[in-house]
Amino acid sequence: MSDDNRTIRVAFVGNPNCGKTTLFNAFTGARLKVANWPGVTVERVEGETIYKGQTIQVIDTPGIYSLTSYTIEEIVTRKCLEDESVDVIINVVDASSLERNLYLTLQLLELKKPVILALNMMDIVEDRGMEIDLHRLPEMLGNIPVVPVSARKRTGLDVLMHAVVHHYEEGPQGVVVTYTPRIENKISKVETVLKAHYGKLKNLRWHAIKFLEYDEEVANDHPVDLSNIIDHNYEKEIINEKYDYIEGVIHECLVNKEQKAAMTDKIDAYLTHPIWGVPLFLGIMALVFFLTFTVGDFLKGYFEIALDHLSSFMYQMMTGIHAADWITSLVVDGIVAGVGGILTFLPNIFILFLALAFLEDSGYMARVAYVMNEIMGRVGLSGKAFLPMLLGFGCTVPAVMAARALPSERDRRRTILITPFMSCSARLPIYVLFSEMFFSGHALIAAYSLYVIGLMVAILIAHVTHKMIKSQEEDTLLIELPEYKTPNARTVAIYVWDKVKDYLGKAGTTIFLASIVLWFVLNTGFHGFVTDVSQSFAAMIGRVLIPVLTPAGLGDWRIAVALISGLSAKEVVVSSFSVLFGISNINSAAGMVELSGLLGNVGFGGVNAYALMIFCLLYSPCIAAVATIKKETGSLRWTLGMVLFQLAVAWFLAVVVYQIGSLIF
Known part of the structure; x- marks a missing residue:
């Protein structure tokens, strides 16, 4: 159980244009503080709210698609989440682009911190004639809280705050993607080496995966010789397996997606044609x-x-x-x-x-x-x-x-x-x-x-x-085209x-x-x-x-x-x-x-x-x-x-x- 007097620090994380900042503003009202992240020009916005006597401090992080440290935004958000002072992660998801958003969700769950999924823009999902199974989705993500919210209409905020307090007390939950036996074997061996060199290191699995992906930040922060374990960059394989898992989640939880996707494909046959x-x-x-x-x-x-x-x-x-x-x-x-x-x-x-x-x-x-x-x-x-x-x-x-x-x-x-x-x-x-x-x-x-x-x-x-x-x-373009x-x-x-x-x-x-x-x-x-x-x-x-x-x-x-x-x-x-x-x-x-x-x-x-x-x-x-x-x-x-x-x-x-x-x- 938590100390009631302790302020809970919550980080809002999500893809660009998912409604994260609008939801953050609705969550905090006018109690905002704007500054720059140390060493960079990306803005950091912090706010505070109180729910049933519990003080909740929230941080609005830059919009990102993944925790891979390529852009300034990704580096800043990742450093924020690695900070031990962040207690709960609110992953704001554009419900109308669930497939694209869930890739970041799976990465956040690997951090082994309490994660709450805030499903924003549900009205767009309904307008498109689609439905999300709100019972099956939490199950497939390891029973993490999934809260439908509307940043614009300010609905679902009380439920979201209740989930923050409750989930903070329960600690980390959520599914961890199981990769192929070969990759799982590599992860296990890297974890063993990391534990021997950095015994107090938390999130051993997350760090091991990052080593397999040739992540420079992790390698610089925790130098260790893994040449006898890691023979090449496994990033593409890990990404593919995450998306295979996401595909299963979408198949189970999103209804009527095929009809909308078919219409989008017909239009894109012209608008994204290589010649026309x-x-x-x-x-x-x-x-x-x-x-x-x-x-x-x-x-x-x-x-x-x-x-x-x-x-x-x-x-x-x-x-x-x-x-x-x-x-x-x-x-x-x-x-x-x-x-x-x-x-x-x-x-x-x-x-x-x-x-x-x-x-x-x-x-x-x-x-x-x-x-x-x-x-x-x-x-x-x-x-x-x-x-x-x-x-x-x-x-x-x-x-x-x-x-x-x-x-x-x-x-x-x-x-x-x-x-x-x-x-x-x-x-x-x-x-x-x-x-x-x-x-x-x-x-x-x-x-x-x-x-x-x-x-x-x-x-x-x-x-x-x-x-x-x-x-x-x-420089390869990786972008999911929305419907x-x-x-x-x-x-x-x-x-x-x-x-x-x-x-x-x-x-x-x-x-x-x-x-x-x-x-x-x-x-x-x-x-x-x-x-x-x-x-x-x-x-x-x-x-x-x-x-x-x-x-x-x-x-x-x-x-x-x-x-x-x-x-x-x-x-x-x-x-x-x-x-x-x-x-x-x-x-x-x-x-x-x-x-x-x-x-x-x-x-x-x-x-x-x-x-x-x-x-x-x-x-x-x-x-x-x-x-x-x-x-x-x-x-x-x-x-x-x-x-x-x-x-x-x-x-x-x-x-x-x-x-x-x-x-x-």
């Missing part, structure tokens, strides 16, 4: 951008009308209170024009994220990594590296952080290097504005081509760096709202401040306020860059200033054009006509516009992304080198596009 998989992916993304432009532009018209009214209202109000001309100009021409111009692109952003959320929640995005695995393999990376790149279509910051899942530092850095070339949502306003202004009949094709070019440049650079490194390492499902409205809504909120947040902070700063550098010079913008600080800064940008067809100081401002956030490029050229509603039909006319006066045409979009596609990401890259790589020198490299790539390709385009058109 990539063209279909590009076609699906083309459809996404078709919706982004057509539906988004329809809704955008109402935002433009609202901005016109707001601009007129603010001007009349400032005039009515007899505000100074410079204050009126700051509010109307600076803040309203800059921030308001960005907000008019909100419908396009909303449609883009809505489409991406549907693709993600339906199970298709996992297929993209699988489809791209062969292409990525040819440039020295696996399909796992394509997952951060996919996230880059939304935002570079989480995309860079997602590179943590890659097994080696070399691959993480290579992936971080190429991920910013993916067109994040912040670049979309630039594409929408200039493609509709200069390629009105083919705006969709012009904008879509930039996404494809970004992808091609990323893969090309990955290929070049692979040839330079000349590494012979192979297709109807996207959950609530999940999609949360995803879209989170992205839209972030966009609005930038409009209210970064872009707001950038618009004010830009207005001041446009309207002030060495002698105070100026009426001629060509005498302003902005003009002085821009003129310095004219010789560099002229070969790319961007030799106007106002364009140079707009590109500099885009380093704070890419959306600021559009708001800067609005402020620089004095257009209050730059995204309206009248605003685009006025801007194209002003640009035309300095010889800026369609070729220049495409070169500009190429430059904005490829040049260094925003400050937030650069800061994240510095944090993830731990190297300021490498980060600055990456920024300079991306500037060079952007300049070179923009020059190539402009020079060749000028000869053709």
Whole structure:
């Protein structure tokens, strides 16, 4: 029996996207503590709750697929579980992907610590017409507690807490997979040697299995000569036998799986086809951008009308209170024009994220990594590296952080290097504005081509760096493709709202401040306020860059200033054009006509516009992304080198596009 005054330490462990963190938050409420795991940049979140007078301290570990120490997340979670202070493991399982999740479960049971299986997302199982035998499943796992829970609906929490307290007192239970006689004989012999050398070592069987798998962490922590026992790496055999056991569990406990699997296989025959998989992916993304432009532009018209009214209202109000001309100009021409111009692109952003959320929640995005695995393999990376790149279509910051899942530092850095070339949502306003202004009949094709070019440049650079490194390492993609499902409205809504909120947040902070700063550098010079913008600080800064940008067809100081401002956030490029050229509603039909006319006066045409979009596609990401890259790589020198490299790539390709385009058109 336990001491009632002793705090029970519980670790939440599970696959990525199993609902573990949502359940953890429901379990702990607001009593959270966030820090970093010692020596790494992966966050550690701890919380506390009380159940019937018993204090329970909980730890949310990084999402992992196994306890094999390949990625930072796996190493961190494993170290946490090996810590003697962890009393109980809550293994959060996505019930709709039971087969994939149970592999980690079997590894956790080998640790010989109390394990509780929390079956999350049972509503999805029911929606798919499947059933899980909740009596047979615990039996086949050695009578460990199996608790159906709903992280979103906060159901099953009391039962889960009761299981924690009760199971902590009972101690470890659960099935241990019995391997072939040959492997079992090896395990027994290794256990004997380990016991002789490390008599106090707990979990002898788990350590013995890890030695058979050539686990570096175990070998380094407990050096011992086993060459006369272990003749080769048994990892694949052990994995296969675990999955054989899981197959039996699924056969016994999951009803109606075959019907759903058959439907998934029929769809995958097309979407993951070795030849047609990539063209279909590009076609699906083309459809996404078709919706982004057509539906988004329809809704955008109402935002433009609202901005016109707001601009007129603010001007009349400032005039009515007899505000100074410079204050009126700051509010109307600076803040309203800059921030308001960005907000008019909100419908396009909303449609883009809505489409991406549907693709993600339906199970298709996992297929993209699988489809791209062969292409990525040819440039020295696996399909796992394509997952951060996919996230880059939304935002570079989480995309860079997602590179943590890659097994080696070399691959993480290579992936971080190429991920910013993916067109994040912040670049979309630039594409929408200039493609509709200069390629009105083919705006969709012009904008879509930039996404494809970004992808091609990323893969090309990955290929070049692979040839330079000349590494012979192979990184195999191991991923289970989830069954297709109807996207959950609530999940999609949360995803879209989170992205839209972030966009609005930038409009209210970064872009707001950038618009004010830009207005001041446009309207002030060495002698105070100026009426001629060509005498302003902005003009002085821009003129310095004219010789560099002229070969790319961007030799106007106002364009140079707009590109500099885009380093704070890419959306600021559009708001800067609005402020620089004095257009209050730059995204309206009248605003685009006025801007194209002003640009035309300095010889800026369609070729220049495409070169500009190429430059904005490829040049260094925003400050937030650069800061994240510095944090993830731990190297300021490498980060600055990456920024300079991306500037060079952007300049070179923009020059190539402009020079060749000028000869053709």
